[in-house]
Amino acid sequence: MNVNSWSENLVIEHWPKRDPNSHKGNHGKVGIIAGSQLMPGAAALCAGAAVESGAGLTAVNTVRTVIPIVAGHVPEATFYHRDDDLNGFMEGKDVIAAGPGLGRLSDDIIEDLITNFDGPLVIDADGLYELRSHEVIIRKRTAPLIITPHAGEMARIINEDIEYVTGNRYEAAEKLAIDYGIYVVLKGPETIVAEPNGTLWVNHTGNAGLAKGGTGDVLTGMILAFIGRYDDIQPAVSSAVYMHGYAADYLIEHGEAMESVTASKVIKILSSSFQRLIN
Numbered sequence: 001m002n003v004n005s006w007s008e009n010l011v012i013e014h015w016p017k018r019d020p021n022s023h024k025g026n027h028g029k030v031g032i033i034a035g036s037q038l039m040p041g042a043a044a045l046c047a048g049a050a051v052e053s054g055a056g057l058t059a060v061n062t063v064r065t066v067i068p069i070v071a072g073h074v075p076e077a078t079f080y081h082r083d084d085d086l087n088g089f090m091e092g093k094d095v096i097a098a099g100p101g102l103g104r105l106s107d108d109i110i111e112d113l114i115t116n117f118d119g120p121l122v123i124d125a126d127g128l129y130e131l132r133s134h135e136v137i138i139r140k141r142t143a144p145l146i147i148t149p150h151a152g153e154m155a156r157i158i159n160e161d162i163e164y165v166t167g168n169r170y171e172a173a174e175k176l177a178i179d180y181g182i183y184v185v186l187k188g189p190e191t192i193v194a195e196p197n198g199t200l201w202v203n204h205t206g207n208a209g210l211a212k213g214g215t216g217d218v219l220t221g222m223i224l225a226f227i228g229r230y231d232d233i234q235p236a237v238s239s240a241v242y243m244h245g246y247a248a249d250y251l252i253e254h255g256e257a258m259e260s261v262t263a264s265k266v267i268k269i270l271s272s273s274f275q276r277l278i279n
């Protein structure tokens with residue numbers, strides 16, 4: 001098994017410099033399909049993390065009632081009604097993430113994206129609920145697919161129990177990545193990024209303060225923004241995972257109690273985390 005560590009030096013080496021002559025269109029036109037009436041926060045956290053991670057243009061596709069809530073938290077985002085034609089939302093997007101707080105009744109959206117969106121696609125959370133039933137269209141897809149399951153979601157995708165996944169993390173991530181030809185981000189302490197060829201990258205940042213609802217939604221927004229800014233998928237995904245954990249570690253260094261780490265605080269400290277490590 002080919003297991004590597006994604007280190008601080010690799011994050012710095014791959015960090016894309018912001019060209020002084022660039023404009024917003026050069027830093028990723030990213031789309032987020034997230035949120036539902038009872039989970040508006042997932043969309044707000046995902047969009048907030050994308051904006052704070054450097055995405056040039058962030059568009060959010062969500063239900064009508066959730067738009068004012070997300071806009072109140074992320075005025076930089078633009079919006080698209082969930083009921084409107086999905087092709088219109090896909091148009092012009094460099095990368096799309098779908099799933100946080102989506103609810104489990106929106107699988108037609110996931111199927112449509114896998115089949116018809118020709119850029120990198122990130123699927124997380126509720127978007128993963130029926131993933132196993134899409135094996136055939138996933139194998140046919142040519143553009144990159146990145147999935148970000150926690151152990152519970154991974155167990156459902158591979159039809160094993162959670163104990164199997166937690167006891168066989170490397171094997172499970174490697175096998176699924178190769179079988180489906182996708183990038184698998186198996187979350188948890190020491191998150192693993194598996195490439196479609198089976199190469200594994202393990203992350204060593206982060207702490208148990210992250211074990212709280214919403215931090216995965218933040219990671220999805222970061223992965224989305226990083227993919228929008230990088231040339232290659234794996235360095236983007238591994239660096240986003242690294243900086244998500246690094247920001248949580250930085251909160252603890254700043255005197256935050258592990259109990260009081262929140263997804264919103266992770267977003268707020270991203271800027272100084274990037275500043276300390278990179279700039």
Ligand SMILES: NC(=O)C1=CN([C@@H]2O[C@H](COP(=O)(O)OP(=O)(O)OC[C@H]3O[C@@H](n4cnc5c(N)ncnc54)[C@H](OP(=O)(O)O)[C@@H]3O)[C@@H](O)[C@H]2O)[C@@H](O)CC1
Pocket residue numbers: 038039040041042043099100101102103125126150151152153162187188213214215216217
């Ligand atoms: N503010 C908002 O709007 C928020 C919205 N959110 C949205 O909620 C939606 C549901 O997402 P979810 O991950 O909470 O699904 P959920 O059905 O509980 O888990 C499925 C199974 O997996 C298990 N399991 C979970 N993690 C595990 C682990 N690390 N290691 C091992 N097992 C683990 C879990 O086990 P259990 O917790 O029962 O022990 C259960 O059996 C999703 O759309 C998300 O975006 C949240 O982000 C919160 C903030």
Ligand SMILES: Nc1ncnc2c1ncn2[C@@H]1O[C@H](COP(=O)(O)OP(=O)(O)O)[C@@H](O)[C@H]1O
Pocket residue numbers: 125150187188189190191205206207208209210211212213214215216217218219244
């Ligand atoms: N004990 C831990 N140590 C380090 N990172 C953790 C720990 N627990 C959770 N995390 C990280 O926090 C995030 C949780 O994501 P997820 O389970 O999808 O939560 P949610 O869906 O509520 O946002 C993941 O990035 C995971 O790697």
